[in-house]
Amino acid sequence: MNSSDVITLGQEALLMGAMIAGPLLLGILVVGVLIGIIQAATSVQEMTLSFIPKLIVLVLLLFVIGNWQISVLVEHFQTLLMSIPIYLQ
Numbered sequence: 001m002n003s004s005d006v007i008t009l010g011q012e013a014l015l016m017g018a019m020i021a022g023p024l025l026l027g028i029l030v031v032g033v034l035i036g037i038i039q040a041a042t043s044v045q046e047m048t049l050s051f052i053p054k055l056i057v058l059v060l061l062l063f064v065i066g067n068w069q070i071s072v073l074v075e076h077f078q079t080l081l082m083s084i085p086i087y088l089q
Contacts, residue, residue, distance in 0.1 A: 001087040009080075016076050020069050024061050031057045 035050045
């Protein structure tokens with residue numbers, strides 16, 4: 001295993017993390033911005049008004065794309081396990 005293999009594995013791990021976390025973070029970001037605009041327009045500065053909708057969106061997104069996330073993680077892990085003999089040479 002040389003340094004280019006390590007860099008490639010690191011890049012794949014970062015890409016996998018972005019693929020898994022990206023949709024969840026994007027959904028929470030959109031809801032947070034919308035709630036922030038509403039709070040700024042109405043001058044209501046209550047913390048739970050922004051937290052609860054973000055939590056609801058996170059749970060809904062996990063129900064919608066959670067199966068895809070798990071399958072992507074399992075496929076990546078299987079690929080890593082199958083490539084161990086190649087990296088040991």
